[in-house]
Amino acid sequence: MTSDGGMDDDNNNGIVLTEEQKRRRRARSIAIALALGALVLLFYVVTIVKLGPGVLQRPG
């Protein structure tokens, strides 16, 4: 069983995604990955901008 409820491709008795469904799932996964990557970059840049040189100062 795959994580989305489908069966492995070699088990023909279970749920088998069509090629189109696989293609769309892959596109959704890539979009989520890109969005998360963009968020990481955004948070990094915003942190640098907000803290400025203070980002290098360690507590204590």
Next chain:
Amino acid sequence: MTDLIAVENTGRSFAISDATVGDYFALMKPRVMSLVVFTALVGLVVAPGHFHPVLGFAALLSIAIGAGAAGALNMWFDSDVDAVMSRTARRPIPAGRVLPKEALAFGMTLAVGSVAVLGLVANWLAAALLAFTIFFYVVIYTMHLKRTTPQNIVIGGAAGAFPPIIGWAAATNAVGLESVLMFLIIFFWTPPHFWALSLRRAQDYARAGIPMLPVVSGFPETRRQILIYALVLAPVGASPWLLGYAGALYGATSIAAGALIVWLSWRIKILGDSTAGDRAAKRLFGLSIIYLFALFAVLLIDDWLGAPGRGLLL
């Protein structure tokens, strides 16, 4: 079509999603989002003081995502009426490509995320205003007003009018009078804009059981109300110049554009139920979009030129 597949002997079902990335993008109502981003940008840029461009970009992104969240939650709740209206039947949920619960989860995630990021990037006043706007659009407008009163888009229009105030608040941590004027422009712009559309979609709304003004009060009353709101909109549109917040370029643009909106609304009223009247309503709908973009674009240019007016009234 998203397939719900029941697995034998387990009693569980699995949704095999057919949704494309574009379907999720469509859930965010990108055309509405573009208006939100633009008006929020103007609020943010014309606000006094300096706001770092990176933080400004992050704040605008949060506001855009917040608007997208409101759009997705609206489509989640309205999927039943969307399915019976020709304008909205091809949206992702009624078309069966996205499940309502997927849209709900998507919308809630974006709503919480956008408010949190705006609070951290800008300030919590702006974040609270964004949260209130999403709440107002989804709970007050979508869940209550839209299905109960012909004044739905008048009161609900406030949700679409908040972005410049949020942009201003993001930059200044305050709500300025100038941003309230921008709010009022969008607020009084919404009724003639939507009623011009609803005149041509009245049957659709009637079939869906939505009490839009033409359905409840008839076409002549709707045309009268369009003209009344256009007559209020024209001076409100010119108010940033009248009060000295914008220069002569804005004053001339807002007066000319306001006169055009009033003239078109007048034509809709006198032409009544005719092909020419229908054409005038179509033109008002299209021109009202250009009107709003033009006014806010000139506010931006005016600010860039650094030429505030002296104000006729103050």
